[in-house]
Amino acid sequence: QVQLVESGGGLVQAGGSLRLSCAASGRTFSNYIMGWFRQAPGKEREFVATVTWRGSNTMYADSVKGRFTISRDNDKNTVYLQMNSLKSEDTAVYYCAARRTGWGQKSADFGSWGQGTQVTVSS
Numbered sequence: 789q790v791q792l793v794e795s796g797g798g799l800v801q802a803g804g805s806l807r808l809s810c811a812a813s814g815r816t817f818s819n820y821i822m823g824w825f826r827q828a829p830g831k832e833r834e835f836v837a838t839v840t841w842r843g844s845n846t847m848y849a850d851s852v853k854g855r856f857t858i859s860r861d862n863d864k865n866t867v868y869l870q871m872n873s874l875k876s877e878d879t880a881v882y883y884c885a886a887r888r889t890g891w892g893q894k895s896a897d898f899g900s901w902g903q904g905t906q907v908t909v910s911s
Contacts, residue, residue: 789900790815792884797905800874801843808869810884810902817865818842821887824869824905825860825895826880833883835893837869847893852878876911
């Protein structure tokens with residue numbers, strides 16, 4: 789399996805921006821579809837965004853559409869999540885995940901996960 793390490797989380801005011809990064813190692817990064825999920829306290833983990841092997845297709849949760857952008861750099865083995873116009877409800881631990889095949893929002897279909905990075909949005 790691919791190993792994933794997230795970074796870039798922190799504390800930001802509502803309306804601000806953050807860019808999360810997820811560095812992959814251990815396997816050929818371009819063979820994996822990548823995704824971002826998040827989990828707020830007391831809530832289930834939820835889908836945020838996903839991107840295909842070469843970045844040609846993306847999918848977003850309705851709650852982040854138009855504010856967040858997922859992208860990847862296969863030369864750097866890294867996937868990004870640019871988060872703009874942040875809201876207090878975006879506060880959560882954000883997880884990077886990888887899958888070899890398939891397309892969708894189900895967390896159970898992603899076989900590799902990072903440890904998560906905390907994003908806190910103050911209002």
